[in-house]
Amino acid sequence: MKSSFIRTVSRRIVDSLGYALVPKSSLQGYPPDFSPEIIETLEAVRPFTMTSQERVFSLVKAVEYVVSQNIPGEIVECGVWKGGSMMAVAKTLIRLKQTGKRLYLFDTFEGMPPAEDVDRNFRGENASRLMDAQDQASWIWAIAQIDEVKKNMASTGYPPDKITYIKGKVEETIPGQAPEKIAILRLDTDWYESTKHELEYLYPRLSPGGVLIIDDYGHWAGAKKAVDEYIAKHNIPLLLCRIDYTGRIAVKQ
Numbered sequence: 001m002k003s004s005f006i007r008t009v010s011r012r013i014v015d016s017l018g019y020a021l022v023p024k025s026s027l028q029g030y031p032p033d034f035s036p037e038i039i040e041t042l043e044a045v046r047p048f049t050m051t052s053q054e055r056v057f058s059l060v061k062a063v064e065y066v067v068s069q070n071i072p073g074e075i076v077e078c079g080v081w082k083g084g085s086m087m088a089v090a091k092t093l094i095r096l097k098q099t100g101k102r103l104y105l106f107d108t109f110e111g112m113p114p115a116e117d118v119d120r121n122f123r124g125e126n127a128s129r130l131m132d133a134q135d136q137a138s139w140i141w142a143i144a145q146i147d148e149v150k151k152n153m154a155s156t157g158y159p160p161d162k163i164t165y166i167k168g169k170v171e172e173t174i175p176g177q178a179p180e181k182i183a184i185l186r187l188d189t190d191w192y193e194s195t196k197h198e199l200e201y202l203y204p205r206l207s208p209g210g211v212l213i214i215d216d217y218g219h220w221a222g223a224k225k226a227v228d229e230y231i232a233k234h235n236i237p238l239l240l241c242r243i244d245y246t247g248r249i250a251v252k253q
Contacts, residue, residue, distance in 0.1 A: 049084025073181035079188035090158035111143035192222030218246035
């Protein structure tokens, strides 16, 4: 009873200081610069994302950055699967007591649309053939229904009236249903055509100082091609920094 009381009081004190208590065992396997708050977030969203711990870390730091620097705009993700990345965003905004930003989740909520020949992985394997060889329950199909994503997002406690779900192919829903100003733009739709469309219509809406995150730059050739072409076409001075083998992050000038 006494030890339980001490744990309860300790947790309340730590919470009031803006930190979090996590089991010592959960710290194992994480880089030394991962704070307890980030580890707690990673543990919470792990079942709902296919992204690496480095990419979730970078996303959390991006949220902290746009809040601390008062970067105007909403937070947009194209390609959400089960919502894990936006769950990390929501949990971070709650921790920072900044729940005024609207979260936009764009997805078909029916899995991946057809790929083209340019859409190959880093080994040169054709995405369409890889998908045809796998059951639709496989990760490559990325199927998650909108009700499941809504349930996952609700578990974070983020204000539901600040979360917008846009169902359909991005080529059909963007730019019409996208916000005018964006603070963080996270692109995770894998294929060339969708990534190209997102950049053409959404990058101009990314605020100066806003953060661009490309999830599939190193894994899918189509996504990389779309990004490289867009930067070259518009002569954009943008340093894409490596997060891990596939993720890239940049701050718009």
